[in-house]
Amino acid sequence: VVGTPGRILDHLLKRTLSLEHLEMLIFDEADRMLSMGFYPDMKRIQKYLPARRLNSCMFSATFPPHVVRTASEFIHKGEFISLSEDHVHVTDTEHVFYTVPGMDKDRSLIRIIEIENPASALIFCNTKAEVHYVSTVLQNFGYDADELTSDLPQKDRDRVLERVRKKTLRFLVATDVAARGLDIPDLSHVIQYEPSKDLEDYIHRAGRTGRVGKAGVAMTLVTHVETFVLDRIAKKYSIDLQQWPLPTDADVAAVVSERVTALLEARLRDRDAQKTERSKRFVSLGRSLAENEDESAIIAMLLDDYYQQMLHAPLPQPSEPSKAPSDKGQKKPRTGASRNRPRPRNKKRR
Incomplete structure (x- = not known):
């Protein structure tokens, strides 16, 4: 199935559908199955799994840290297997760029x-100036973002760093003042809005993710003129x-539509009979709005x-790992620093 x-x-x-005779459980694109939207459904499905030992596998190109932790709810002490073209090893940080x-x-x-x-x-x-501009762009788009530069007053700097330590800040936009000595636990992504002027700074910037053996991805945005720096x-x-x-824009629309559909379907299933009956009052209105091009904006x-x-809601925190006996047949996936995204096509290497 x-x-x-x-x-x-x-x-x-x-x-x-009955899972009584299930022998193997496979999570394909596991980083997406355990991320926003799908996670609640996966937990509910878990209640229908047989109590006996299953051969369980998770497959994905890469894994972000919070998904690796969440995976322990479904696979007890699973083994990591990392595969690439010519060797087998765990790569802590992926280095990618966009033109x-x-x-x-x-x-x-x-x-x-x-x-x-x-x-x-x-x-x-x-x-x-660029830090302030990017931070403002993110905030205007609705993202939780703050900035950190050497000009920031000590009081404001302490406030920002406290949010970083408590993991209540999603996006920190900073100059190279944050490239050295700043340790952000479980930081999944480092994004370089522009390549550093000093080649060595690239290493310090990228080194903020993939720390202590954890997965991470370092991204750089470059213009055609800047590619020679990379x-x-x-x-x-x-x-x-x-x-x-x-x-x-079409790629974004497709992914966002998939996420919001999963969220809404999960919410619909959680409604009781009374709420379902009450919502029938709006079926006719919903159909009317959908059929009218002008009103579809509503x-x-x-x-x-x-x-x-929902995008800015706290990510679900994994429960304590089960103390059940280890399933030797269970395996965890190829690892790295994946995201809740489709795998990129036509990768080019440098």
Whole structure:
């Protein structure tokens, strides 16, 4: 049986599917199955699994730290197997870059963040003015972002760093003042809005993620003129830099639609009979709004407001690992620093 979490759960609730004789459980694109939208459904499906030992596998190109922790709820002491073209090992940090239009770099950043949907990210800029600009762009778009520069008063700097330590700040935009000595636990993404002027600074910036053996991804946005800087960095430090295609508006719309549909379907299943009956008052109105092109903007507004609200909700925290005996047959996936996004196509290496 192959299906999405929502459809599998629907059949389980309707008793048209039984997992009594299940022998193998496979999570494909596991980083997405255990991320926003799908996680609640996965926990409900877990209640229908047999109590006996199962051969369970999770597959994904890479894994962000919070998903690795959450995976322990489904696989007890699973083994990590990392596969690449010519060797087997765990890669702590992926190094990738996007070639972006110089006049559209801010919008490109937003599209990348929308696709990646990182639990947290440190965004580097070369100047204080750029830090303030990027931070403002993110805030205006509805993201929880703050800035850190050497000009920031000590009181404000302490406030920002306290939010970082408590993991209540999602995006920190900073100059290279944050490239050394700042330790952010479980930081999944480092994004360089522009390449550093000093080649060595690239290493310090990227080193903020993938710490203590944890997975991470270091991204750099470059214009066509700036690509030669990455060539020098890749050659000097023997870094395998991969080029990922820049997401389009259509890519973002597809991913966002998938997420919000999963969230809404899960919410619908949680409604009791009284709420379901009450909501029937609006079926006719909903159909009317959807059929009218002018009024469809109302539906789009409601979906956007709901998505923004859920997007910034705290990520579900994994429960304590089970003390049940280890399942030797269980395996965890290829690891790295994945995101809740489709795998990029046509990667180019440097």
